[in-house]
Amino acid sequence: MFTNVLRYLEPEQLKKIEEIKFPVNFAKGETIFKQGAPLTHIIVINKGLLKVYLEDREQHSIILRLIKSGEIVGGPGFHTDYRHHFSLTALEETEAFFIDVMQFENCLLQNSTFAIKFIAYLNKGHIGLYNKLRVFEHKHMNGRMASTLLYLSEQIYEAEEFETELSRQDIADMSAMTKESSIRLIKNFKDSGIIECNNNHFKLLDKEHLINIMENG
Amino acid sequence: MFTNVLRYLEPEQLKKIEEIKFPVNFAKGETIFKQGAPLTHIIVINKGLLKVYLEDREQHSIILRLIKSGEIVGGPGFHTDYRHHFSLTALEETEAFFIDVMQFENCLLQNSTFAIKFIAYLNKGHIGLYNKLRVFEHKHMNGRMASTLLYLSEQIYEAEEFETELSRQDIADMSAMTKESSIRLIKNFKDSGIIECNNNHFKLLDKEHLINIMENG
């Protein structure tokens, strides 16, 4: 059973989708699709963790969010230019189901209640982007880093202590700064006793403080 | 007749919408709705120019885009929390039609082809936000200012010479910088012969150069 927006499909539609979907596996570091490539399939993540990122000029990318198992990935190319507008890369071993985008469109056409649910899903994504914009416009790096750490803890790993596959560069790309700055800020937070951190093991010690930094720092 | 996504409605639906819509006028500077307020109506701009902006902490706002006559404004609160996630303020004398959001929802439910068109419209907005994020992540102010001037010329005023109601603060809020910086950059562009500018009158003299600055500067 799907835990994403597909759960609102009618049983026959769901059956059809189950029939046509096919699995593809990705190793850590492999790319599911690249920004600019044609959008031919909707993707449902069955297992794994991935990063959604915008590729700016060479050397620079912006990580918009991470995707966990259960989530669905479409993209704004749907019914516009049918291209991908971001790239999607596995951070861990990942299993994904591919669903033909035309079959997905049929579901929307045949079931306007589902279409409304899909619109709601798109709107949630839109709200997420507004928040990302707001965070990125924070003048201070501290606030952006605090926001990233809280995001990882609350939204992704759902624990105050976690082990991540993200590199320092990834954390920097999530926080709109250079990798050197991300390293220095993590060190500062550590020295201030707000977090513990050894390599890829993080523990948030003072969430109140982090929230305060995110909002005011 | 509507020039926005509403033109895809069936004739009877269109008639219904025409019946229930009602006009409201706004003077320059007046706010149509505020971020956080309940979303009760979809709005169609009949005449005028408006700014869509995120209110960050006090003193700081981010202008996402401008809205011209003919355009429709919904917002991602639809079918999520039914709140406005941005504020909308008139830059010029504006006439807007208000359409009850529940009637709009009925249109989507009764007409899945329309729902698909609406999804396409939402996706175009999503692509626009990605571009905004990319521009804001430009490290150099020059590139952000060039991008704003090109946006005003190409997307809004559709001319290389234009008179704007935007203040220097507005231009700064569109370009992710302080008003002092926006003033200094406009002066620099003027001194370099890339633009002409007297108060609110702008003329782009060297678009090639501006595009180059936007992409590489």
Place this chain on the structure above:
DNA sequence: AAATATTATTGATATATCTCAATATTTTTT
């Protein structure tokens, strides 16, 4: 027409953050 408020402009200074470069550590390949 004068007074007030708002917006625009300019300059000096402070500082946050990037860049570059060197070294250390970890991971991958041979």
Place this chain on the structure above:
DNA sequence: AAAAAATATTGAGATATATCAATAATATTT
């Protein structure tokens, strides 16, 4: 196990941009 590659760390220095403050110009109110 050694070599190579990739990633992480630290420091010094450069610089883009914000902040603050003072003045000028424009718009609004009285």
